[in-house]
Amino acid sequence: MDAAKILKKRGLRITKIRVAILETLAANLQALPYSKLQKDLSRFDRTTLYRTLLILRDKGFIHKALEEKGESYYALCSNCTSSMHNHNHVHFKCNRCSTVQCLHITNKLDLSIPKISINSIEIIAKGTCSACLLAD
Ligand SMILES: [Zn+2]
Ligand SMILES: [Zn+2]
Ligand SMILES: [Zn+2]
Numbered sequence: 001m002d003a004a005k006i007l008k009k010r011g012l013r014i015t016k017i018r019v020a021i022l023e024t025l026a027a028n029l030q031a032l033p034y035s036k037l038q039k040d041l042s043r044f045d046r047t048t049l050y051r052t053l054l055i056l057r058d059k060g061f062i063h064k065a066l067e068e069k070g071e072s073y074y075a076l077c078s079n080c081t082s083s084m085h086n087h088n089h090v091h092f093k094c095n096r097c098s099t100v101q102c103l104h105i106t107n108k109l110d111l112s113i114p115k116i117s118i119n120s121i122e123i124i125a126k127g128t129c130s131a132c133l134l135a136d
Helices: 003-009 016-026 034-040 046-058 130-134
Strands: 062-068 071-076 089-094 100-104 124-127
Touching: 003 016, 016 034, 016 046, 016 062, 016 071, 034 046, 034 071, 046 062, 062 089, 062 100, 071 100
Parallel strands: 089 124
Antiparallel strands: 062 071, 089 100
16 A cells, blocks of 8 residues: 555645554454554654544545544545545454454445434454354
């Protein structure tokens, strides 16, 4: 993944921390907890890290996959824009190893409720991940 190129293409200024966050998230298959990002990117100022996460989220580069017990898990977006996040996937948390993943599904998430217009649906599934199942 060429983070600098992607930032440029979407009209965002290329900064070291933006590139570092995107590359760190791209290098992991799971969503990363904020505490892990802080550890991995400890060379950057903590406030800058927090603010940059907000900017990248606002611009449709990353999203919060889950928020639980004071920990936020972040993951890369694939088809989002600065005007709208559009995730046709489910967030899965493994109860054993605590990893959080974005799982792409083949059918389109759809839900209709009378008299309400729905723009996005979030589903959080919990269970045992394939790695933990194999370890049994
Ligand atoms: Zn998104
Ligand atoms: Zn697991
Ligand atoms: Zn996700």
